[in-house]
Amino acid sequence: MLNDVTFGQYYPAKSFVHNMDPRMKLLLVIAYIVAIFIANNFFGLLLVTFVLLFFILLARVPFGRVLRSIKMILFLIVFTAVLNLLFYTGGENDIVLAKWWIITISWQSIINTVFLAMRLLLLVLGTALLTLTTTPVALTDGIESLLKPLKYIKVPVHELALVMSIALRFIPTLMEETNRIVAAQKARGANFETGGIFRRAKAMIPVLIPLLVSAFRRAEDLGDAMDARCYSGAKGRTKYKKLTFTWRDLLGFLFFAALITGIVFLNIYLLGRFDIIWQVQEWFGA
Amino acid sequence: MRIAAKGLTYVYNPKSSFATQALKGVDLTIEEGEFFGIIGHTGSGKSTFVQHLNALIRLTGGELKVGEYDLADKKCKVLELRSKVGMVFQYPEYQLFAETVKKDVAFGLKNFRKGISAEETEAAVREALSVAGLLYDEVAERSPFELSGGQRRRVAIAGVIVTKPEVLILDEPAAGLDPLGKKELMELLHAIHGQWCKTIVIVSHDMDEIAENCTRAAVFSEGKVAFCGTPKELFSRGEELAAMGLDVPVTARCAQILRENGIELDTDFTCGDFIGKVLALYRGDGAPAPCAGGEQEPAAARAEREEGAPALREGGEDAQ
Ligand SMILES: Nc1ncnc2c1ncn2[C@@H]1O[C@H](COP(=O)(O)OP(=O)(O)O)[C@@H](O)[C@H]1O
Ligand SMILES: [Mg+2]
Numbered sequence: 253m254l255n256d257v258t259f260g261q262y263y264p265a266k267s268f269v270h271n272m273d274p275r276m277k278l279l280l281v282i283a284y285i286v287a288i289f290i291a292n293n294f295f296g297l298l299l300v301t302f303v304l305l306f307f308i309l310l311a312r313v314p315f316g317r318v319l320r321s322i323k324m325i326l327f328l329i330v331f332t333a334v335l336n337l338l339f340y341t342g343g344e345n346d347i348v349l350a351k352w353w354i355i356t357i358s359w360q361s362i363i364n365t366v367f368l369a370m371r372l373l374l375l376v377l378g379t380a381l382l383t384l385t386t387t388p389v390a391l392t393d394g395i396e397s398l399l400k401p402l403k404y405i406k407v408p409v410h411e412l413a414l415v416m417s418i419a420l421r422f423i424p425t426l427m428e429e430t431n432r433i434v435a436a437q438k439a440r441g442a443n444f445e446t447g448g449i450f451r452r453a454k455a456m457i458p459v460l461i462p463l464l465v466s467a468f469r470r471a472e473d474l475g476d477a478m479d480a481r482c483y484s485g486a487k488g489r490t491k492y493k494k495l496t497f498t499w500r501d502l503l504g505f506l507f508f509a510a511l512i513t514g515i516v517f518l519n520i521y522l523l524g525r526f527d528i529i530w531q532v533q534e535w536f537g538a
Numbered sequence: 539m540r541i542a543a544k545g546l547t548y549v550y551n552p553k554s555s556f557a558t559q560a561l562k563g564v565d566l567t568i569e570e571g572e573f574f575g576i577i578g579h580t581g582s583g584k585s586t587f588v589q590h591l592n593a594l595i596r597l598t599g600g601e602l603k604v605g606e607y608d609l610a611d612k613k614c615k616v617l618e619l620r621s622k623v624g625m626v627f628q629y630p631e632y633q634l635f636a637e638t639v640k641k642d643v644a645f646g647l648k649n650f651r652k653g654i655s656a657e658e659t660e661a662a663v664r665e666a667l668s669v670a671g672l673l674y675d676e677v678a679e680r681s682p683f684e685l686s687g688g689q690r691r692r693v694a695i696a697g698v699i700v701t702k703p704e705v706l707i708l709d710e711p712a713a714g715l716d717p718l719g720k721k722e723l724m725e726l727l728h729a730i731h732g733q734w735c736k737t738i739v740i741v742s743h744d745m746d747e748i749a750e751n752c753t754r755a756a757v758f759s760e761g762k763v764a765f766c767g768t769p770k771e772l773f774s775r776g777e778e779l780a781a782m783g784l785d786v787p788v789t790a791r792c793a794q795i796l797r798e799n800g801i802e803l804d805t806d807f808t809c810g811d812f813i814g815k816v817l818a819l820y821r822g823d824g825a826p827a828p829c830a831g832g833e834q835e836p837a838a839a840r841a842e843r844e845e846g847a848p849a850l851r852e853g854g855e856d857a858q
Contacts, residue, residue, distance in 0.1 A: 435594045436633040439625035440697060441617060441649025458645065461635040465683070 261321065263384045268500055269311035270385045274394030276501035277382055283508045284378045287515050288371050293522050296515045297370050303511050304378055311385050321380030322373065329372045337365040388420040397495055410486030418474070426467060433462050539605030539622065539704050539737065541568040541591060547599035548586055560586040562761035563600065568739060568754075570704075573731055575748040575769075576741045578758030579783045584741045585628075587758070588707050591739070592623035604705070621650040624703030624735070628710045630694035634682040642682055643667060643697045650701050666700035667693075669734065671726055688719050695726070699734060706735035712744060720744070724751055749773060749787040749807040757782065770806040792816075 269277075284300070291297050308318055322329070340361040350357040383391070396413035403409050434444065437458045444455050546564040551557050560583045568574045576584050589595040591604055593616045602609040607619045627633065636642035643663045647654060664674040670692040677685065682693050691711075699706065708727070712720045724747065731738050742748055748755050749769045756766040759782045765772060773779070773790040780786075786794075789812040793803050801819065805812045 432627065433633055435589065436625075436627045436630065437645075438594055439592055439620055439627070440646035441620055441701075442645075443617070443649070458633075458635045462633055466632055 261317075261380070261383055262387050263313045263317055265312045265385075267310060267312040267385070269307060269381070271498075271500055272385075272504055273495055273497050273501045274386050274390040275397050275495060276497060276504055277386055278391075278394050278398060280504055280508050281379060281382045283512060285375060287508075287512055288374050288378075290512075290519065291515045292519050294367070295522060296518045297367070297374065299511065299514055299518065300374055301370075303507075304374060304381070307381060308377075311381060313381065313384050317384060318377055318380055321384075322376055325372075325376055329369055329376075332372070333365050333369045336368055337361050340364050389417060392417040392420065393491075393493070393495060408486075410489070422467075422470065425470070426463065429466055430459065430463055433459050539607075540570050540603070541566075541605075541705070541737075541739075542603045543567070543587075543590070543600065544602075545600035546587070546590065546597070546602055548583075548590070548595060549598070550586075552598075560761055561599075564758075564761070564763055566756055566763050566766060568737065571736050572738070572753045573727075573751055574737070574739045575752035575755030576739065576758060577743070577745070577748055577755060577784065578764075582758040583761040584758050585709055588625070588709055588739065588741060591705070591707060592620045592625050594625065617650065621646075621701050622703050623705045623707065624698040624701065626695055626698050626706070626708040626711055628713055630698070630711075631682075631687060631690035634690060634694060634697075637681055638679050639667070639672075639682050639685070639693050640678040642693060643700050646697055647700050662700050663696075666696040669699065669726075669730060670696035671722065672696065688715065688722075691715070691719075691723075692726075699730060703735055705737040705739065706730065707739045707741075709741045710743065711740065712742065712747065720747070727751070745773070745785050745787040745790075746809075749789060750809065757784065768806070769808075773807045 284303075287300055288297070291300060308315065337357060338355045338361075340356075340358075349359065349362075386394070392413050395416070396409055399407070399409045399413075434442075438444070442455060442458055444452065444459075447455065543564050543566045546561050546566075547559070548561040549557055549559045562583075564583070564587055566587075576588065578584050586595065590597060590602055590609065593609060593614065597609040604619065604623060607614055634642050636645060640660075640663055643666055644659050647659055647662055663678070667674045667677065672689065672692050677689065677693070682690055685693065695711075706727075711727075712723055715723060727738055727740070728751070740747075740752070752769055754766065754768050755772055757764045757772065757779070764782060765775070765778070769787075773786050776786045776790055776794060787807055789805065789807045789809060792812065793805060793807070796803055796816075803812070803815050803819070805815045
């Protein structure tokens, strides 16, 4: 029942993007998100879309794999889009197309909905590309390294990163364990598939308790194993894989700097001079 | 219930890059009343196969009939089938969850027989625990988590046999047990076999266990049944087993050493039979022993015969 959940969707390949430093990729994803949110017109978003497509090609990840990441949050996108479409009302020069009770559909709301859906899609696809091209381990390494300055205000960055990588490491293990326990209880006649939500929740108890017990057991074993190998936190600990910035990261950085500049330019240039809403309204003769 | 599989195939995670073909056409028939062994290298598909037998894995390719249940039929009554085909997984003690042993053992019973009375439940639990070698009054009200590992495994087995399944499948039941625990487990299974559960299927790595206990055994290799037959037939093909990365029982290794010394033993590879045949040889009842120094040995053996069987060991050491 849990077989379809593939966690950590890393797509192994050799590419420019795969070889980039995880720290730079994290920073660039942040820049990418910022770019999506400061873009206040369709041309800005279009620019972001081109950049995304370019990077997907560069990463040599099949489009299908990237698109699959939408599946999980498709519901969320549709939900927010519908809400936005039905309940958003624009300013005075907005043209109402349909009105019923508290529901209004107007040009503004249609435009807004498309804009919002596009933003969300770009957001998800971009972050998916990060996880597709970066292993979870590299990702935690990157995060740890980026958060290092926080050490000076006594945030246990190394320990937090360790907790995160252990959690990542154990998700597949616990998933497998869950499958096994589910099978064992099914063999004893447990029924997880039918019944109301309350019954189903109750049916999960024979799975959750053994799972919890085993998670604690594993945690203890792991702790013992680390103790036995004299693990003592971040102090004096060196890295097996040192992160280094390369020319790829410089290129990526320059590219994104250009993107942000472009978007800011479009924002300023198009502001008040050209609005796609007018254009669309003109096209449809509204 | 007779189990008949024909051309059984199964692929994990089909249509993805992680697709693994675990079964590549398994043909196997297990008759009612057998104590059947399944052996094979890790990853040869043993667990995948046995999970098909009570529809924990739904049939996707080939045919499988368990008694009158046709697993290829989408409308096959799965719950009913599962009550008749009990399955003990590897490390079954990790599936215990209830606050008392009694409740845990009763879990399956209550699932399969909705509305069963409290008295009936208690009687069944009592019986199952006692068959599993535990005293009801001692453990019933305790938490399964305070018991020892061996006791927990017994509780887990009791939780499966409590419904008196016709077929009992055990996936590596002896894993992680000490030698005494293994011996007791096998005794338990023999006690169950027959009245409680007509057919027993056991997945095992331990060739001695298979040789000692099973009526027949199948060797799985790369998702197929490479060989199926009695332990006697099976272990006389030691080289083929070795090619599949499998061992033979101690008795078969001893028989091999004897064969290299020109002695052919007709044994079924159980310890009792093997020792019996060797003893017969040693005492000179059978074929003459052409070993070095063989002239003195029969005499020594004859002298020791009066002292009974325990002398065998000393005699054996002398011979070395
Ligand atoms: N839940 C699963 N998901 C994916 N592959 C699996 C799963 N379970 C088993 N496999 C694969 O199927 C093959 C057969 O496994 P299994 O039936 O467990 O073998 P055995 O019990 O003989 O060790 C192995 O290659 C294994 O990696
Ligand atoms: Mg197995």
